[in-house]
Each structure stands twice: as C-alpha cells, then as structure tokens.
Amino acid sequence: MALTLEEVCTDxxxxxxxxxxxxxxxxxxxxxxxxxxxxxxxxxxxxxxVRVEGSVAKDTWLREEPEIDIFMRVPTALPxxxxxxxxxxxxxxxTESHKQVxxxxxxxxxxxxxxxxxxxxxxxxxxxxxxxxxxxxRTPFHTDYVKSILNNRLRSQVxxxxxxxxxxxxxxxxxxxxxxxxxxxxxxxxxxGSFTEFLRSIAExxxxxxxxxxxxxxxxxxxxxxxxxxxxVVVDPVDKGRNAAAAxxxxxxxxxxxxxxxxxxxxxxxxxxxxxxxxxxxxxxxxAITTRxxxxxxxxxxxxxxxxxxxxxxxxxxxxSLRKMLQRHDFNIIRDHVWSDxxxxxxxxxxxxxxxxxxxxxxxxxxxxxxxxxxKFLQKHAGATSTISGPRIEDDRWVVETKRRHTNxxxxxxxxxxxxxxxxxxxxxxxxxxxxTLGILVNEEIAKLYSxxxxxxxxxxxxxxxxxxxxxxxxxxx
Amino acid sequence: MALTLEEVCTDxxxxxxxxxxxxxxxxxxxxxxxxxxxxxxxxxxxxxxVRVEGSVAKDTWLREEPEIDIFMRVPTALPxxxxxxxxxxxxxxxTESHKQVxxxxxxxxxxxxxxxxxxxxxxxxxxxxxxxxxxxxRTPFHTDYVKSILNNRLRSQVxxxxxxxxxxxxxxxxxxxxxxxxxxxxxxxxxxGSFTEFLRSIAExxxxxxxxxxxxxxxxxxxxxxxxxxxxVVVDPVDKGRNAAAAxxxxxxxxxxxxxxxxxxxxxxxxxxxxxxxxxxxxxxxxAITTRxxxxxxxxxxxxxxxxxxxxxxxxxxxxSLRKMLQRHDFNIIRDHVWSDxxxxxxxxxxxxxxxxxxxxxxxxxxxxxxxxxxKFLQKHAGATSTISGPRIEDDRWVVETKRRHTNxxxxxxxxxxxxxxxxxxxxxxxxxxxxTLGILVNEEIAKLYSxxxxxxxxxxxxxxxxxxxxxxxxxxx
Numbered sequence: 041m042a043l044t045l046e047e048v049c050t051d052x053x054x055x056x057x058x059x060x061x062x063x064x065x066x067x068x069x070x071x072x073x074x075x076x077x078x079x080x081x082x083x084x085x086x087x088x089x090v091r092v093e094g095s096v097a098k099d100t101w102l103r104e105e106p107e108i109d110i111f112m113r114v115p116t117a118l119p120x121x122x123x124x125x126x127x128x129x130x131x132x133x134x135t136e137s138h139k140q141v142x143x144x145x146x147x148x149x150x151x152x153x154x155x156x157x158x159x160x161x162x163x164x165x166x167x168x169x170x171x172x173x174x175x176x177x178r179t180p181f182h183t184d185y186v187k188s189i190l191n192n193r194l195r196s197q198v199x200x201x202x203x204x205x206x207x208x209x210x211x212x213x214x215x216x217x218x219x220x221x222x223x224x225x226x227x228x229x230x231x232x233g234s235f236t237e238f239l240r241s242i243a244e245x246x247x248x249x250x251x252x253x254x255x256x257x258x259x260x261x262x263x264x265x266x267x268x269x270x271x272x273v274v275v276d277p278v279d280k281g282r283n284a285a286a287a288x289x290x291x292x293x294x295x296x297x298x299x300x301x302x303x304x305x306x307x308x309x310x311x312x313x314x315x316x317x318x319x320x321x322x323x324x325x326x327x328a329i330t331t332r333x334x335x336x337x338x339x340x341x342x343x344x345x346x347x348x349x350x351x352x353x354x355x356x357x358x359x360x361s362l363r364k365m366l367q368r369h370d371f372n373i374i375r376d377h378v379w380s381d382x383x384x385x386x387x388x389x390x391x392x393x394x395x396x397x398x399x400x401x402x403x404x405x406x407x408x409x410x411x412x413x414x415x416k417f418l419q420k421h422a423g424a425t426s427t428i429s430g431p432r433i434e435d436d437r438w439v440v441e442t443k444r445r446h447t448n449x450x451x452x453x454x455x456x457x458x459x460x461x462x463x464x465x466x467x468x469x470x471x472x473x474x475x476x477t478l479g480i481l482v483n484e485e486i487a488k489l490y491s492x493x494x495x496x497x498x499x500x501x502x503x504x505x506x507x508x509x510x511x512x513x514x515x516x517x518x
Numbered sequence: 519m520a521l522t523l524e525e526v527c528t529d530x531x532x533x534x535x536x537x538x539x540x541x542x543x544x545x546x547x548x549x550x551x552x553x554x555x556x557x558x559x560x561x562x563x564x565x566x567x568v569r570v571e572g573s574v575a576k577d578t579w580l581r582e583e584p585e586i587d588i589f590m591r592v593p594t595a596l597p598x599x600x601x602x603x604x605x606x607x608x609x610x611x612x613t614e615s616h617k618q619v620x621x622x623x624x625x626x627x628x629x630x631x632x633x634x635x636x637x638x639x640x641x642x643x644x645x646x647x648x649x650x651x652x653x654x655x656r657t658p659f660h661t662d663y664v665k666s667i668l669n670n671r672l673r674s675q676v677x678x679x680x681x682x683x684x685x686x687x688x689x690x691x692x693x694x695x696x697x698x699x700x701x702x703x704x705x706x707x708x709x710x711g712s713f714t715e716f717l718r719s720i721a722e723x724x725x726x727x728x729x730x731x732x733x734x735x736x737x738x739x740x741x742x743x744x745x746x747x748x749x750x751v752v753v754d755p756v757d758k759g760r761n762a763a764a765a766x767x768x769x770x771x772x773x774x775x776x777x778x779x780x781x782x783x784x785x786x787x788x789x790x791x792x793x794x795x796x797x798x799x800x801x802x803x804x805x806a807i808t809t810r811x812x813x814x815x816x817x818x819x820x821x822x823x824x825x826x827x828x829x830x831x832x833x834x835x836x837x838x839s840l841r842k843m844l845q846r847h848d849f850n851i852i853r854d855h856v857w858s859d860x861x862x863x864x865x866x867x868x869x870x871x872x873x874x875x876x877x878x879x880x881x882x883x884x885x886x887x888x889x890x891x892x893x894k895f896l897q898k899h900a901g902a903t904s905t906i907s908g909p910r911i912e913d914d915r916w917v918v919e920t921k922r923r924h925t926n927x928x929x930x931x932x933x934x935x936x937x938x939x940x941x942x943x944x945x946x947x948x949x950x951x952x953x954x955t956l957g958i959l960v961n962e963e964i965a966k967l968y969s970x971x972x973x974x975x976x977x978x979x980x981x982x983x984x985x986x987x988x989x990x991x992x993x994x995x996x
Contacts, residue, residue: 246887294886294911301889332906333876333925374880374919375912398811398871402852408772409724411779422985422992428810429984433772434853441852441984447811506907506919507900514900 045236048307053196056203056312058103069157070096070108076134077110077161084130089113089166093183095222098190100198102206108159110134111179113166120174123163124148131161144347147175169278181278186226200235200312201225207312208299208510210292215352218289220296227253227274227284239300245293247271256280299510306514314509319490319497326484328504334374335395337449338486339388339457342477344470348382354467355380359388361465365456366390369446370397375506379499386470387496389503390449395482397447400428405438414438450480523714526785531674534681534790536581547635548574548586554612555588555639562608567591567644571661573700576668578676580684586637588612589657591644598652601641602626609639622825625653647756659756664704678713678790679703685790686777686988688770693830696767698774705731705752705762717778723771725749734758777988784992792987797968797975804962806982812852813873815927816964817866817935820955822948826860832945833858837866839943843934844868847924848875853984857977864948865974867981868927873960875925878906883916892916928958 043051058066070092081088094109095101112127124144131150132140138159140152149162164176172178190198202225205211213221220228231253232238250257250264254277257264264273268283272293276282303311320328329336339362344351359378366373372393380386405421406413421427421440430440446452456464457478460471481489490497505512521529536544548570559566572587573579590605602622609628610618616637619629627640642654650656668676680703683689691699698706709731710716728735728742732755735742742751746761750771754760781789798806807814817840822829837856844851850871858864883899884891899905899918908918924930934942935956938949959967968975983990 244889290914291911294914298886298892298911298916301892332878332919334878335876374876374878393876394872398813400810400812400852408776411722414776414779418989418992422989423995429982431989432985433769433776436768436772438776441810504907507910511896511900511909514896 043307043309045304045307048309048312049200049235052203052309052312053200056102056104056199057196058101058106062103062106063099066096066101066106066108066157069154070110073108073110073134073154073159073161077112077130080130080133081112083133084126086112086118086126086130087115088130088163091180091183093162093179094160097183098186098195098198098226100186100190100195100202100222100226102199102203106157108157109179110159110161111176112161112163113180114163116165116167116173118165123174127163131163134161135159172279178276178278178282182223182276185278186223186230189230190226194229197229197233197235198222198226201229201238203312204235204239204299204303205296207310207314208295208508210296210299213287215287215349215356217292218287219292220288221284224274224284224288227251227277231274236304239304242297243300243304245297249273251275253277254280295508299508302510302514308510308513310513311510315512317498317502317509319494319501320504322487322491325490325497325500325504326487329483329486332391334391334393335449336389336391336483336486337395337453338479338481338489339390339453340477340479340481340489341386341470341474343384344386344473346469350469351380351382354469355386355388358461358466358470362388362453362461363390365464366392366449366452369452370401370444371449371452375503377503379496381493381495385493385496386473392449395449397444399444399447400441401444403440403442405431405440407437408433409436450482453480454478521785521787523782523785526787527678527713530681530787530790531678534580534582534677535674536579536584540581540584541577544574544579544584544586544635547632548588551586551588551612551632551637551639555590555608558608558611559590561611562604564590564596564604564608565593566608566641569658569661571640571657572638575661576664576673576704578664578668578673578680578700578704580677580681584635586635587657588637588639589654590639590641591658592641594643594645594651596643601652605641609641612639613637650757656754656756656760660701660754663756664701664708667708668704672707675707675711675713676700676704679707679716681790682713682717682777682781683774685788685792686773686986688774688777691765693765693827693834695770696765697770698766699762702752702762702766705729705755709752714782717782720775721778721782723775727751729753731755732758773986777986780988780992786988786991788991789988793990795976795980795987797972797979798982800965800969803968803975803978803982804965807961807964810869812869812871813927814867814869814961814964815873815931816957816959816967817868817931818955818957818959818967819864819948819952821862822864822951824947828947829858829860832947833864833866836939836944836948840866840931840934840939841868843942844870844927844930847930848879848922849927849930853981855981857974859971859973863971863974864951870927873927875922877922877925878919879922881918881920883909883918885915886911887914928960931958932956 074090074092078090081090091111093111096108128148128150135152138152138154140150143149143151149160152159162176164179165173167173167177169181202211202222205220210219212219228238231251232241248271250261250273252275256275270283270286271290272285272288273283274285276284299311355378359376363373363376374391374393377389405417408414417438418431421431426442428441428443431438457474460466460475462468462471466474490500552568552570556568559568569589571589574586606626606628613630617631621627621629627638630637640654642657643651645651645655647659680689680700683698688697690697706716709729710719726749728739728751730753734753748761748764749768750763750766751761752763754762777789833856837854841851841854852869852871855867883895886892895916896909899909904920906919906921909916935952938944938953940946940949944952968978
C-alpha cells in the first residue's frame with residue numbers, strides 16, 4: 041500500500057536527521073576546529089572573531105553530508121590581499137596534517153577534509169550590518185538571523201526541503217547547478233511555515249513571485265520589480281538590496297515546480313533519495329545512441345586550472361557561443377550539454393539532427409521592392425562561383441542557392457576550435473586547453489572514453505534517458 | 519557596341535510584326551472560316567452572329583503564332599447545353615477535314631489546326647453589355663472596345679509588350695502560367711501609352727496598383743480596394759466589376775518587375791527572344807544533381823483526362839497539399855515544382871535537404887504553468903514505447919523525444935500516395951492516376967526518363983539552373 045505524504049516525510053526526515061551521536065561528533069569537531077583557528081589567529085596576531093557558521097551552526101545539516109563552515113571575522117583595517125595570505129596560513133595551520141585544497145572563487149578560502157567531513161575555513165570582514173565589504177561578510181548575519189527564529193519543528197522542515205531539493209537535483213547555488221542554497225531553503229520554510237506548504241505553493245507557480253519575509257518593501261511591493269529581475273525573488277532579511285534566490289536558474293525552478301506537483305500527487309521516498317544511476321553497458325550505450333539516428337558530437341579537452349564556479353561559468357558561456365555558431369551554420373540542435381570532472385576532462389555535447397548538411401543552401405535576398413539592394417544582390421550572386429542555381433524570385437524576394445561552406449559538423453568544429461576558438465566565443469580561460477587537447481568524437485566513437493570514466497558514464501546514461509530521476513518511477517506505472 | 523533601347527525595340531518589333539503577305543493570309547483564312555461557321559450555323563437553323571475576335575480582329579497578333587478566334591453569338595433563348603452539342607457540331611462542320619480537339623474549360627469550344635494555325639471556334643450568348651450569361655460573352659465587347667481606340671502606333675506597342683512577356687515567360691492567363699492575357703496587355707498599353715512607359719512604371723512597383731482607364735471609380739478609388747483583392751487591378755473597361763488582371767499570380771508579376779528593371783538597364787533582343795534551352799547531357803545532369811547534395815524527389819504518374827486549365831488547377835492544388843504534408847513530417851523543402859505534358863505524364867518535384875531524417879524527434883509539450891495539460895502530456899509520454907528520451911523541462915515547457923513515424927521521404931510519399939492520396943489533399947481528379955501509376959524517383963534515378971523526354975529534359979535543366987532565362991546573359995557579364 042502506498043504511503044501517505046505524512047508517512048513519506050516522516051521517514052525521510054528520520055533518515056536525514058543526524059542521530060544524537062552524529063550530532064555530538066560534528067558539533068565537537070566544529071568546536072575543536074573553531075578553537076584551533078582562534079588559536080592560530082591569535083598566534084598570528086590577527087584580531088579575529090572565529091565562529092561556526094552555516095548548517096552546522098543552525099542545526100540544519102543533512103546527516104549524509106555534514107559540512108563545517110568556520111568563519112574568521114577580521115578587522116576591516118586588514119587589506120584584502122590578507123585573505124589569500126595570512127588568513128590562508130592561519131587556516132592551514134589549524135588543519136595541518138589533513139588534506140587541504142585552496143579555493144579561490146570570488147573569495148580565497150581553504151577547504152579541508154577531516155574524516156571525510158568537509159571543512160571550509162573562510163575569512164571575512166567584521167562589519168556592521170549593511171556595510172558589506174567582501175561577499176561573505178553577510179554570512180554571520182544570516183546565521184544569527186536564522187538561529188534567532190528557527191525552532192525544532194522548523195529545523196526539521198528545512199532538512200526535509202533541503203533533502204528534497206538534493207533528491208531532485210536543484211540544491212546548491214554554485215554555478216554548475218544554479219539551484220537553491222541552504223540559506224534560501226531556510227527562508228522559504230520561514231515564509232511558508234512547512235515543507236508541504238511550500239511545495240503546495242510552488243506547485244501553483246505562475247510567472248514570478250516575490251517573498252519579502254521581513255517586509256522590507258511593505259506597501260511598495262511594485263518597487264521590487266524594478267530592483268530585481270529574477271523570476272523568483274526572496275528579499276534577504278539582512279540585506280534588502282539582495283535577492284537570496286538570485287542564483288536560481290529558471291530551469292531549476294521549473295524542475296522544482298514539476299517535481300513538487302508529482303510528489304504531492306504521489307509522495308515517495310525516491311524524491312528524497314533517488315536510486316543511483318546505473319550506467320548502460322557499452323553495448324546498450326551504442327544501441328541507445330544508434331537508435332536515435334541523430335549525431336551526438338562530443339567536443340572534449342583537458343585540464344583547465346580554475347575553481348569550479350569560475351570553470352563552470354566559462355564552460356556554460358562557451359557552450360552558448362558554440363551552440364549559436366552551429367546554429368548559424370544551419371545545424372539543427374536537438375540538445376546540448378556540458379560535463380566536467382572539474383579537473384582533467386571537459387566535454388561539450390552537441391546533439392544535432394544531421395552530421396552532414398547538403399552542399400546547396402538557400403539564401404534569401406532582398407524583397408523586390410528594394411531596388412538598390414536587389415541590384416547589389418544580383419551583382420553578387422548572378423554567375424558567381426559560389427552560386428549553384430538562381431537567383432530567382434520566390435515569395436516576392438530574390439533567393440539564390442549557394443554553396444555551403446561547411447557541410448560536416450566535425451570539420452566545422454575542428455576548424456573553429458583548433459586555435460582555441462576565441463573567435464567563436466570560447467572563453468579565454470579554457471581556449472588554451474581547447475587548442476592543445478581538442479578531440480571531437482561522434483556517436484559510438486565515445487564508447488572507449490565512456491568505459492573508462494564511470495562518472496561520465498553515469499552522466500551520459502542520464503543524458504540519454506533525458507528525464508528527471510523521479511520520472512523513472514512514473515514511467516513504470518504509465 | 520550595345521544597342522539602345524529604341525534600337526532593340528525597333529528590331530524586335532520588326533521581327534514580331536506579321537509581313538503584309540502573312541497578314542493577308544491570316545485575315546483571309548479568318549474570313550473564310552467566319553463564313554464557313556456562319557453557313558454551318560444557318561444550315562443548323564441557329565440564329566448566330568459569327569465574328570472574328572481576339573488578336574486577329576484587333577491586329578495585335580505576333581507573327582510567330584497567329585491564333586484565329588471565331589465567336590458564334592447565339593440567342594440567349596438557346597439552352598446552355600447547346601454549347602456542347604449543336605454549337606460544337608457547327609464548329610466541327612466548319613472545320614471538317616482538319617485536326618480537331620474538343621476543349622471544355624468553363625466553356626465548351628472547338629480547337630482545330632489549319633496549316634499549323636490554331637483556330638478556336640467558341641460559342642457565346644448575344645447579350646447586352648453587362649448582362650453576361652456565359653464567361654466569354656464579354657469577348658466581343660473587348661474586341662470592339664480595343665479596336666475603337668487602337669491605332670497603328672499603339673498596336674505596335676501592344677505587340678512589343680506581348681513579345682516581351684512571352685520572352686520572359688509571363689504571357690498567358692491560363693492556369694499553368696498565371697500570367698498576362700493579350701487583352702490585359704492591350705489595356706496596359708492604353709493606360710501607359712507605350713511599351714517603355716509601361717516598363718518604367720512597372721519597374722517602380724510598390725505593393726499594389728489600380729489601373730482604371732475608363733474611370734469607372736473616379737473619385738471613389740478607395741472603393742476598389744474592397745472589391746478587388748489582387749495586387750494588380752486593371753478594371754475592365756467593359757465591366758467595372760471585373761479585374762482584367764485577376765489571373766496574374768504574384769510570382770509572374772514579380773518576374774515582370776525584375777525583368778523590366780534589367781531590360782531598362784541593359785536592353786537586349788534576348789528578353790523578347792530568349793535562347794532555346796539546351797538540355798544538359800545525361801552526364802552533366804547527374805553531376806548537377808549530385809553537386810547539390812540535396813534529395814530531389816520526383817513523384818510521377820500517368821494520364822489524367824482533363825483540359826489543361828482544369829488539370830493544372832488540380833496539379834497545383836495537389837502540389838500545395840503534398841508540400842504541406844511533407845513539411846508536417848519535418849522535411850525541409852528547398853523548392854517544389856510540377857511538370858506535365860498535359861497528356862500522359864505528370865511529375866511533382868520536391869527538393870528536400872535530406873532524404874532521411876533522424877528517428878529521434880523533439881516534441882514540444884505544454885508550458886509548465888498549464889498544470890492540466892502537463893498532466894496529460896506526462897500520462898501520454900512518460901514511459902511510452904514511442905518515447906526515446908524524456909520528458910524533460912526545456913525553456914519553461916515539457917519536451918519529449920519521440921520516435922518519428924517516417925524517416926525516409928520515399929516511404930512517406932509511397933505510403934500516403936499509393937491509394938491515390940486523397941487523404942493528404944491530392945485532388946480527386948488526379949488521385950486515380952496516382953493510385954494506378956505512381957512512381958517515385960530520387961536524384962539520378964530520373965536519368966532514364968530525362969533522356970527519353972526532351973520537353974521534360976528542358977524543364978529539368980531550367981529547374982537546375984533555377985533562374986529567369988534573361989539572367990543567363992547577366993551571369994556571363996558579372
């Protein structure tokens with residue numbers, strides 16, 4: 041018998057809430073790290089207020105992936121460069137003997153792993169509210185704000201929502217995902233009161249919505265439409281000029297909306313905990329590709345040195361440019377995508393209807409009323425070596441059939457990318473890697489790479505299935 | 519040295535004006551036939567007024583193709599059926615011992631050939647102006663009207679214009695051409711005064727134009743826009759409710775406009791007398807087709823019994839329906855055309871970018887705001903055997919990739935046409951021939967038929983060149 045909404049939520053909550061032992065372990069570790077950072081700062085003679093922030097501070101973390109954020113609030117007198125030098129040194133000292141990765145997004149910080157628990161040690165300025173200098177100066181205020189309001193019931197609701205968002209793939213404000221941050225989940229729960237109330241509300245989404253929990257714009261809601269351009273606006277309680285949902289891409293919002301509807305209609309554990317994707321066998325892969333009858337073109341290249349947010353930003357930008365370039369050359373794109381292991385391998389995917397286009401290409405000329413343009417058009421095309429046939433009149437304008445410059449998508453991509461592709465909009469950051477390590481594969485030519493990289497294999501399997509994981513359940517029942 | 523406009527026109531006029539001997543011969547033959555028809559009518563006890571009409575009566579025929587029209591104006595008391603019985607008998611009697619073809623367009627008449635001169639014997643009613651019963655009742659009034667105004671100079675201008683229109687392929691009001699009738703040419707010369715004045719005027723064509731030589735709508739020109747919908751309106755002097763240019767298709771008008779510009783810029787004999795098309799050799803044909811890289815699909819079928827105007831009307835209608843059907847199935851049509859020998863062979867041509875489409879087809883579903891439609895869409899497509907991948911969200915709507923039913927244009931056409939194609943809009947009149955004699959050829963598969971039919975070979979050569987004949991001259995100079 042199917043479980044009720046309440047039963048499914050209760051089970052999921054039980055599963056994702058840390059046990060007392062786990063909670064104790066994480067909090068103890070967090071406190072220990074806080075103390076170490078404090079001591080290291082003191083030793084370095086930096087007057088830092090060191091605090092635990094984020095989901096651990098707010099008790100809203102999911103047991104599957106605890107992540108400890110330690111913030112060092114330093115005096116504003118300290119120059120910005122110090123974040124990447126002295127502050128980083130302090131962080132390294134505090135976690136010495138553990139695996140460490142320097143991260144430089146808009147902001148340098150240190151990521152380290154202690155018994156598989158990710159720890160971020162982040163510097164920021166100790167400022168008054170509203171006098172922000174660096175991007176992370178707001179975080180302590182977020183923590184304080186949320187802690188002052190959340191109670192046990194609300195914390196559970198936050199955990200449920202975060203787990204749901206993870207399950208359907210819309211959790212995380214990083215560029216790669218373009219989804220919902222933890223803080224945003226907390227604000228959504230504050231506003232709607234519960235997980236299911238939020239779901240019911242988002243399921244009825246229409247066009248755009250503004251959530252202003254603190255009423256910063258009370259009585260002048262119209263104003264917000266001039267300030268914020270995003271479809272979902274959640275005014276940050278600690279900064280009325282900031283949309284806490286600014287990172288949410290419409291695609292992720294849409295996915296949340298339809299998943300909410302499906303979950304409300306038929307609640308299931310798998311929305312919170314989807315089944316792991318089992319990659320197709322190589323045989324099934326080739327069959328799945330061949331069946332489509334399209335041309336799936338893989339553009340691969342190697343190492344780009346950049347933090348994930350920067351890398352993904354550039355990958356997405358380059359993908360858009362290449363998509364437009366292919367469309368300008370009349371390739372009909374069915375779908376395009378980008379995959380990266382964020383280290384040594386990056387792959388653009390362009391699936392097009394046809395690998396080859398006919399040589400003949402119909403080129404529309406001016407309407408015949410435009411005498412001067414017609415004259416130029418005829419001068420250019422009548423008898424030209426590029427002309428296959430015409431010019432002739434069609435629907436009140438001159439048209440001509442000319443020779444297409446590129447009839448093979450592989451040759452086109454190769455020509456445009458072999459120098460790095462800057463001229464066709466490939467981002468500077470990645471064009472060097474493109475120039476040096478470009479490889480273009482079509483359809484089953486990807487099989488070897490597929491077999492050697494399980495993460496990519498999962499990705500490509502999901503690409504070929506081409507649907508939200510939760511839809512797999514509905515498929516079977518249809 | 520290039521000839522002037524005047525010189526070119528003088529030469530062309532000399533060439534196309536019948537000599538005194540020719541004129542005498544034609545007029546003598548016309549008068550003889552008129553008398554024979556009169557005698558045959560008398561013998562049949564039909565009170566007919568028998569007259570010579572058309573270009574011979576008006577002295578505006580071209581020496582290359584004299585055509586004698588004899589009209590029998592019969593009393594309105596005679597039932598309409600008599601046109602096809604007694605009137606036809608009279609006509610047959612008058613031309614017995616000569617080749618005869620019964621023609622039944624909107625109106626039955628007899629066509630016969632006397633020493634290669636085409637003779638049409640046409641019945642109509644002897645009515646007062648404006649009290650038209652049958653479609654040809656206006657003709658005697660047209661003849662009288664034009665004869666009463668034309669002088670020698672104007673007759674020459676009419677001949678020049680008709681010769682020019684023939685030369686560029688826009689002469690003739692029959693459905694196949696959709697061009698300018700002889701009477702229309704006469705009215706255009708009356709209005710503009712001369713061939714070159716008309717050309718200068720039409721070269722500056724903008725959107726639409728109304729010519730009302732008799733001023734039927736003087737002071738209320740706006741009214742005409744409600745009565746006539748065609749871009750070119752030439753109010754018939756003998757019937758203000760009729761547009762003498764109603765048969766002119768926009769395509770022919772456009773061709774006249776651009777040819778006029780080109781002629782005025784560089785006048786040449788070839789506009790009046792284009793060089794005969796020399797069909798490509800079979801080798802060159804195959805090469806020309808292969809170079810294009812497209813798929814030229816020939817849909818051929820045999821004898822359809824119908825007079826040309828009816829046949830072409832149905833061919834064009836069927837062509838439009840098939841074009842739409844192919845487009846609905848995602849075939850990208852570069853150009854389509856129809857050819858017929860008006861007797862035993864009819865050929866539709868559909869040139870498409872690709873003979874084969876990929877099996878996968880992206881199908882756009884509802885925008886996600888439309889909850890009910892989304893529900894139905896998911897029910898239909900999630901897990902369906904027709905689904906290749908998806909459904910997924912793209913640009914705020916559900917999309918799914920489904921299996922295309924038809925990936926091969928030849929199979930598609932064969933499936934839709936083997937029963938005659940009525941369901942896809944093939945006209946009843948021709949569907950029987952389609953069902954019985956359908957053949958579908960692609961690209962060089964046409965070579966055999968091409969080699970066996972010189973008229974079709976000329977047509978296909980012109981198709982592949984794909985431009986007005988006069989542009990060939992300009993090509994060479996470019």
